[in-house]
Amino acid sequence: MSKPLNERLAGAIGDMRARLTDMEALLAEADVEAERLASIVAQAARDSIDFALSEELRDKAAADGDRARRNAAALAQARKALEARITERRASETAVAARREKDRIIAERDALAERLRTEWPAIEATIVELLTAIMANDAELIAHRLPEASAEAIARGCSGNFRTGGIAVPRLVEIVLPGFDGKSLDRAWPLPKRTKGWSEMARENMLAQRKAAREQEHREAASWSPYLVSAGNAKAYDTVFYGKAHQGAPVTERHVYRDPGTGSTFERERAEAKLVWLQEPTVVRLREQGLSVERAPESKPTAIAEPQLIGTTSASF
Helix, strand or coil, X not given: CCCCHHHHHHHHHHCCCCCHHHHHHHHHHXXXXXXXXXXXXXXXXXXXXXXXXCHHHHHHHXXXXXXXXXXXXXXXXXXXXXXHHHHHHHHHHHHHHHHXXXXXXXXXXXXXXHHHHHHHHHHHHHHHHHHHHHHHHHHHHHHCCCCCCCHHHHHHCCCCCCEECCEECCCHHHXXXXXXXXXXXXXXXXXXXXXXXXXXXXXXXXXXXXXXXXXXXXXXXXXXXXXXXXXXCCCCCEEEEEEECCCCXXXXXXXXXCCCCCCCHHHHHHHCXXXXXXXXXXXXXXXXXXXXXXXXXXXXXXXXXXXXXXXXXXXXX
């Protein structure tokens, strides 16, 4: 048999382990009892002054009404205390639920942070590598004048000019990707441009000048080739030009004399073909002037001593 309402109310108010649902059910029961007591008080008030009733019944009605009022007042106090306990328990359970929800959100945040720490650097590196490769390939397409679409346009299925219905399609290579290091302001993409100091720029300029000088030397050396030159059908008695005795020799003035046919040793030497290093414009000019100029094999000796001529002239090949 269940306990009376007043005992159950007192137990629920004093029991810190009472369940919220039990207390809420007990509060509803107390409200029903309060209505019943209010009805008794109202009926007793009418009967206590009903002259049609005997004095004994009127006194009994008055006593019932007084008892019902006292019980209703006690019930109201108990109900108020129970309602306070319910409010407290609800707040406690709400706080517990809030703490659990907070713990869930924080745990999810920490898991995401760990994923970012372990996964994002590789993702960032892949993005930067892909965008760098796309831009390099785009530059090659332009340099070789190839009217082809970018790899990005092909992959994304858009037109080669990155426009749809007259509206520009934002390009992936134009995105701004912050660097992962939160302590640095550097961006992951576009790749940051480092500012060079004066000494570094001076050094790079010096190296560039040296490289340009070496390339010029190589071009200059490549412009000289060995030729066998003789008077042939020279138009002039003395043809003057500039050449080198061998690849590494300085450029000097050279002469080709047309053999007058005297038959001297000096003149016979003049008629012999000589090896000399020439540039193409000189070769063309000498041939136009009737000289015999034939390309000599590269394997021929490149160092040729200046001939010692007999006679009053000091100019020769």
